[in-house]
Amino acid sequence: xxxxxxxxxxxxxxxxxxxxxxxxxxxxxxxxxxxxxxxxxxxxxxxxxxxxxxxxxxxxxxxxxxxxxxxxxxxxxxxxxxxxxxxxxxxxxxxxxxxxxxxxxxxxxxxxxxxxxxxxxxxxxxxxxxxxxxxxxxxxxxxxxxxxxxxxxxxxxxxxxxxxxxxxxxxxxxxxxxxxxxxxxxx
Numbered sequence: 001x002x003x004x005x006x007x008x009x010x011x012x013x014x015x016x017x018x019x020x021x022x023x024x025x026x027x028x029x030x031x032x033x034x035x036x037x038x039x040x041x042x043x044x045x046x047x048x049x050x051x052x053x054x055x056x057x058x059x060x061x062x063x064x065x066x067x068x069x070x071x072x073x074x075x076x077x078x079x080x081x082x083x084x085x086x087x088x089x090x091x092x093x094x095x096x097x098x099x100x101x102x103x104x105x106x107x108x109x110x111x112x113x114x115x116x117x118x119x120x121x122x123x124x125x126x127x128x129x130x131x132x133x134x135x136x137x138x139x140x141x142x143x144x145x146x147x148x149x150x151x152x153x154x155x156x157x158x159x160x161x162x163x164x165x166x167x168x169x170x171x172x173x174x175x176x177x178x179x180x181x182x183x184x185x186x187x
Contacts (some may be wrong), residue, residue, distance in 0.1 A: 021059050024049055025073040028066055033110035037117045040067060068128060071118045075134050078115065082138035093146060094180035100142075101160065102174045105167045112168060152186045159186075 027049035031040050040063060046053045060066035104112045115135075122132035136157055143153035143160075159182050166172045 017059075020051075020055070021069075022073070024051070024056055024059055024066075025070050028070040029074060029111065029114050032070070032114035032117050037067065037121050042066070067118070067121060068131075071122055071128055072131050074115055074118055075131055078135055079138045082142065094176050094183055097160070097179040097183075098174055098176040101164055101167060101179075104164060105174060109168070112164070116165065116168070146183055147186060156182065156186050 024045060027045050028040060030048050031044045035044070042053045042056045042060075042063065045066065046056050049056070056066070060069060119132050119135065122128035136154075139157045139160065140153050143156040146156060147153055163172070163174075163178060163182075167174050172178075
């Protein structure tokens with residue numbers, strides 16, 4: 001959101017409001033990490049953010065407004081985190097993919113679970129599918145580092161998504177050989 005400037009002066013209220021809004025969205029993701037989407041309430045988010053419920057309802061009148069904003073914010077956050085990662089893959093792309101997935105499953109497990117919860121929430125809401133689909137763009141850009149074929153890039157993203165989900169539920173370990181085999185099939 002652009003800041004209002006009058007003769008070179010930035011409106012501090014707008015900046016503080018945007019900071020508060022972002023803190024509320026971060027707190028919403030914290031609640032989702034801990035309790036899932038079903039655990040999100042104005043009270044739960046207020047407790048994590050250490051603000052009054054009125055502060056949350058000022059920014060997000062309904063829980064739906066809050067969840068939609070959290071989905072959009074999380075998509076932007078993920079895109080920013082993954083920006084440029086495809087160019088960093090270097091000579092050992094399977095190792096780098098394994099590190100990326102391991103980072104998501106081990107170091108950022110709670111956040112990754114929260115993102116998947118929001119991703120699945122969007123599957124039930126046609127008006128949010130476009131936003132959820134935007135999550136695929138940074139991953140597809142990474143996939144383009146391996147293949148110029150757009151179909152193969154989309155298939156790689158789908159396979160990585162599946163491997164990530166399987167790793168999250170404990171059905172498989174993050175294994176570099178899986179990524180090497182996957183890349184070989186899609187070359």
